[in-house]
Amino acid sequence: xxxxxxxxxxxxxxxxxxxxxxxxxxxxxxxxxxxxxxxxxxxxxxxxxxxxxxxxxxxxxxxxxxxxxxxxxxxxxxxxxxxxxxxxxxxxxxxxxxxxxxxxxxxxxxxxxxxxxxxxxxxxxxxxxxxxxxxxxxxxxxxxxxxxxxxxxxxxxxxxxxxxxxxxxxxxxxxxxxxxxxxxxxxxxxxxxxxxxxxxxxx
Numbered sequence: 179x180x181x182x183x184x185x186x187x188x189x190x191x192x193x194x195x196x197x198x199x200x201x202x203x204x205x206x207x208x209x210x211x212x213x214x215x216x217x218x219x220x221x222x223x224x225x226x227x228x229x230x231x232x233x234x235x236x237x238x239x240x241x242x243x244x245x246x247x248x249x250x251x252x253x254x255x256x257x258x259x260x261x262x263x264x265x266x267x268x269x270x271x272x273x274x275x276x277x278x279x280x281x282x283x284x285x286x287x288x289x290x291x292x293x294x295x296x297x298x299x300x301x302x303x304x305x306x307x308x309x310x311x312x313x314x315x316x317x318x319x320x321x322x323x324x325x326x327x328x329x330x331x332x333x334x335x336x337x338x339x340x341x342x343x344x345x346x347x348x349x350x351x352x353x354x355x356x357x358x359x360x361x362x363x364x365x366x367x368x369x370x371x372x373x374x375x376x377x378x379x380x381x
Contacts, residue, residue, distance in 0.1 A: 219307075222307045222366060234362070247315050252315065253313040253314075255302070273286060310370070311340070314337055324357040325359075339369070340370065346373050364378075
């Protein structure tokens with residue numbers, strides 16, 4: 179009677195399989211990370227453009243752009259919510275007519291609806307698709323159709339990535355001489371490794 183012989187993997191075969199898996203992982207993991215970064219960058223740009231469109235609607239209603247910054251050209255989440263939604267950041271409470279966070283939204287109109295994905299876990303800060311809460315904002319304060327140094331735009335306004343630190347726009351990314359033709363512009367640190375990672379609403 180013939181017995182079937184069972185044969186396991188040899189150590190060499192196992193090491194070969196492990197090596198192949200390691201090589202494939204080395205190829206796939208950076209590719210997946212790159213795709214995710216590109217997707218987050220695209221999502222952030224769409225988000226910022228929606229914000230700009232809402233600010234333009236505000237201007238069409240009131241004749242001026244709301245100042246939604248915190249004084250250092252960064253988005254103030256409470257002013258953003260008040261000016262563009264007429265409510266608090268989470269949307270649960272309509273603001274009183276005297277609330278300074280309305281930024282001139284006297285009729286307490288809603289120009290935008292803040293999605294849950296645009297809030298951090300604590301729901302007290304706005305975030306981009308990377309989770310960054312530090313977002314620069316500039317508006318065309320003199321209504322000349324261009325945002326430039328007269329509106330506070332400069333090439334040195336740094337933004338803080340979610341992991342901390344600080345990144346400044348890469349050289350040549352912000353042309354303060356010619357300015358940017360827009361009603362409002364936003365940018366954040368993106369993945370935050372360097373100034374080259376910054377996500378701009380207008381580029």
